[in-house]
Amino acid sequence: MTTSDLFAAISNGQPELVLTALKLHDVYVNGTKLINRVLYTPLMLAAELGKADIVRILLARPETQVNQYVAPYLSASGLVYMLSKDLPIMTIEETDFEVRDELAKQLVVVANPDHQFSWAAFLDPSVVQVNDSIAKEAIAMQIVDLFVANSKDKHNRSVLATADHSVAMYLKRQLYFGHRYEIADGPPVHQSATSVVVQATDHGMYSQVFEDYADAADGGGFLNEDKFLSCIQTLHNVTSALLDGK
Numbered sequence: 001m002t003t004s005d006l007f008a009a010i011s012n013g014q015p016e017l018v019l020t021a022l023k024l025h026d027v028y029v030n031g032t033k034l035i036n037r038v039l040y041t042p043l044m045l046a047a048e049l050g051k052a053d054i055v056r057i058l059l060a061r062p063e064t065q066v067n068q069y070v071a072p073y074l075s076a077s078g079l080v081y082m083l084s085k086d087l088p089i090m091t092i093e094e095t096d097f098e099v100r101d102e103l104a105k106q107l108v109v110v111a112n113p114d115h116q117f118s119w120a121a122f123l124d125p126s127v128v129q130v131n132d133s134i135a136k137e138a139i140a141m142q143i144v145d146l147f148v149a150n151s152k153d154k155h156n157r158s159v160l161a162t163a164d165h166s167v168a169m170y171l172k173r174q175l176y177f178g179h180r181y182e183i184a185d186g187p188p189v190h191q192s193a194t195s196v197v198v199q200a201t202d203h204g205m206y207s208q209v210f211e212d213y214a215d216a217a218d219g220g221g222f223l224n225e226d227k228f229l230s231c232i233q234t235l236h237n238v239t240s241a242l243l244d245g246k
Contacts, residue, residue, distance in 0.1 A: 003031035003042075010046045015053045018042075022061060029058065030065045044069060067121045071128045077185055079122075079130065080142045086118035087143070138183070145175050172203060180204030209234055 001021050006029075009017035021027045032039050043064055046054040058064050067082075074082065090112040121127045123136070130136060160168050173179045181200040190197035213227040213234075223231065 002026055003028045004033070006031070006042055007033050007040075007045060010042055010049065010051060010054055013049070013051055013054070015051075015057060018054050018057055022057070029061050029063055041065070041069070062116055067118055068128050071122070071130050074131070075185075076134050076139060076142070079134065079139050080146065083118055083122055083139070083143060084146060086115050088112055088115050088117075088119055141175055176203055205238070206235065 001024050003026075006018065006021040006027050009021055022029060029043075030041055032041055033045075034040075035045070040048075043055065043058045043066065046058060059066070070082070071079065088111065090110060092110055122139070130139075160171060163171070176182050177200070180203050182203060184199040184201070186199070188196050188198050209231050210223065213231050214221050214223050
């Protein structure tokens with residue numbers, strides 16, 4: 001049997017024959033065939049024909065290549081989800097045997113020996129092309145966010161909330177646009193020839209307000225009572241305006 005026979009088995013909806021073909025060295029699971037001027041792989045043909053059982057068989061083969069064909073059609077959240085399933089690192093639960101209690105368990109990042117190089121393929125522009133509306137840098141930052149900044153300690157507290165201030169600020173600078181804005185998923189809320197408006201969470205608003213009032217206070221960079229109350233009033237006004245949609 002050859003790769004052409006694999007394509008024939010897929011076209012005829014013969015999963016048993018597909019399994020037989022894949023056991024042979026002469027059959028290439030990522031081979032291509034020109035059909036009606038379109039270059040198909042076995043997986044692409046099975047998916048287009050709606051042969052779900054054959055698609056499952058092909059996807060079960062670790063050497064089946066899907067990244068470069070799927071990536072251009074994925075959303076940002078879809079890319080993050082796909083990549084998170086095959087990263088070169090993984091987290092495992094490790095116990096501190098000196099303490100020997102449930103709270104001593106913590107997640108530890110280790111190398112993933114079973115990954116299929118999806119991350120490397122994603123970063124290589126000659127292998128994976130993504131949707132024009134998606135920046136690979138943004139996806140990489142979301143992966144970091146998912147596995148590093150969003151991790152918890154043994155008391156289920158965010159590491160960003162418990163980390164040393166300088167470390168937390170460094171992580172935020174890596175994660176957020178302009179060191180403080182977490183761009184929300186989804187399309188822009190406004191587009192014109194001169195501007196694009198997107199929704200974002202401002203992680204630096206509180207710090208900016210407090211620092212501005214602290215600089216204006218007489219406490220050498222610290223807030224006095226009057227300036228603290230002014231901060232609260234300013235933040236209340238901003239929050240009220242946001243809630244009112246102004």
